Amino acid sequence: MNIQVRSGDTLWYYSNLFNIPLQLILDSNPQVDPSGLMIGQTINIPGYQTTTYTIQQGDTFWKIASQRRLSVDALALLNPNVNPRQLQIGQTIRIPVRVTYRVVDGNQPYDYQLLLRDLNDLTEIYPFVRAETIGKSVMGKDLTELQIGRGNKIVHWNGAFHANEWITTAVIMQFLNDYLLALTNKETIRGLDVSPYYDQVTVSIVPMVDPDGVDLSLNGPPQGRFGEEALRFNNGNTDFSGWKANIRGVDLNNQYPAKWDVEAARKPKEPAPRDFPGYQPLTEPEAVAMAELAGKRQFEKMLAFHTQGEVIYWGYEGLEPPRAFTIVQEFQRVSGYEPIRYVDSYAGYKDWFVKVYRRPGFTVELGQGVNPLPLSQFDEIYQETLGIFLASLYM
Ligand SMILES: [Zn+2]
Numbered sequence: 001m002n003i004q005v006r007s008g009d010t011l012w013y014y015s016n017l018f019n020i021p022l023q024l025i026l027d028s029n030p031q032v033d034p035s036g037l038m039i040g041q042t043i044n045i046p047g048y049q050t051t052t053y054t055i056q057q058g059d060t061f062w063k064i065a066s067q068r069r070l071s072v073d074a075l076a077l078l079n080p081n082v083n084p085r086q087l088q089i090g091q092t093i094r095i096p097v098r099v100t101y102r103v104v105d106g107n108q109p110y111d112y113q114l115l116l117r118d119l120n121d122l123t124e125i126y127p128f129v130r131a132e133t134i135g136k137s138v139m140g141k142d143l144t145e146l147q148i149g150r151g152n153k154i155v156h157w158n159g160a161f162h163a164n165e166w167i168t169t170a171v172i173m174q175f176l177n178d179y180l181l182a183l184t185n186k187e188t189i190r191g192l193d194v195s196p197y198y199d200q201v202t203v204s205i206v207p208m209v210d211p212d213g214v215d216l217s218l219n220g221p222p223q224g225r226f227g228e229e230a231l232r233f234n235n236g237n238t239d240f241s242g243w244k245a246n247i248r249g250v251d252l253n254n255q256y257p258a259k260w261d262v263e264a265a266r267k268p269k270e271p272a273p274r275d276f277p278g279y280q281p282l283t284e285p286e287a288v289a290m291a292e293l294a295g296k297r298q299f300e301k302m303l304a305f306h307t308q309g310e311v312i313y314w315g316y317e318g319l320e321p322p323r324a325f326t327i328v329q330e331f332q333r334v335s336g337y338e339p340i341r342y343v344d345s346y347a348g349y350k351d352w353f354v355k356v357y358r359r360p361g362f363t364v365e366l367g368q369g370v371n372p373l374p375l376s377q378f379d380e381i382y383q384e385t386l387g388i389f390l391a392s393l394y395m
Pocket of ligand 1: 306
């Protein structure tokens with residue numbers, strides 16, 4: 001929601017008027033000098049949308065405001081050109097609406113277009129969320145990273161490294177929405193006050209690592225060369241619901257230089273719906289973007305969300321730090337998922353992350369069944385994952 005500064009206004013005053021933490025207002029207006037506000041300058045107020053209202057017989061600002069538990073001055077601020085003493089019947093005014101509802105609904109087939117819509121809605125309502133393009137997919141889609149918070153401790157979550165595991169994107173996006181609701185409305189999540197984590201942690205999120213693959217899996221092959229190739233790699237089968245790779249038939253979570261040769265020797269030797277590790281490590285732009293991001297951000301811990309199995313892989317060749325075990329035990333406590341230290345599988349993002357940075361890295365396998373998991377599991381998976389998201393902030 002945008003407002004225009006009046007004489008004597010301060011960001012501190014807006015924080016009180018709208019009951020939104022001052023820091024969130026400051027971070028929603030990074031270009032603004034808070035000690036040098038100028039009259040008429042536009043300020044973003046996070047956590048609010050506006051609606052219009054048509055003046056009825058007998059209305060006053062006081063009546064309209066008190067019915068909505070707003071202060072009269074909030075109405076005055078949003079309607080600088082309206083004289084409250086001369087309201088006209090039929091005149092429309094702007095009304096601020098505190099956002100206490102989700103705009104993300106993860107419980108649906110979650111493709112790239114839906115992601116873009118939700119990213120747009122969230123960054124508009126919550127301008128303190130920073131969005132950055134960290135690379136492009138094979139077909140040129142933006143790979144978006146979101147950052148929330150101001151802490152030096154950077155906690156990273158990613159989803160949909162695998163195309164037919166798009167439900168992980170939906171789970172991440174819905175939790176992000178719930179986190180933003182809790183921050184702006186000063187509410188707890190499962191009894192946990194999350195407001196300290198805004199200052200202590202920076203959450204880095206890449207919700208959809210493989211957008212071309214997700215769209216292929218959900219919507220079928222696109223027109224043109226990439227769609228034709230994918231159809232060939234899928235042996236002419238038009239059902240792509242089991243497709244795991246990127247659009248070029250490379251399994252992005254087999255692309256990392258952490259015993260890549262072991263996987264290359266025993267996995268498909270050419271593009272395929274799943275498991276082909278590429279002709280070399282890090283040939284695919286999506287995999288490269290994620291490697292570069294890890295280097296740039298220096299994640300304190302990393303969680304890669306996959307499906308399925310209700311297990312959490314947390315080791316790599318003994319290179320994981322001791323506290324990875326402490327953290328995974330807490331993940332187990334809050335989710336019921338079983339920790340697994342070592343598995344005969346290499347070249348994944350977690351493997352590489354642990355190998356290079358020696359920091360806690362986790363592959364979290366949500367839900368149980370056959371991929372793509374049915375949306376009938378969404379609510380249960382969401383509840384299990386919620387605890388893991390929170391634990392990744394406080395551990
Ligand atoms: Zn996976």
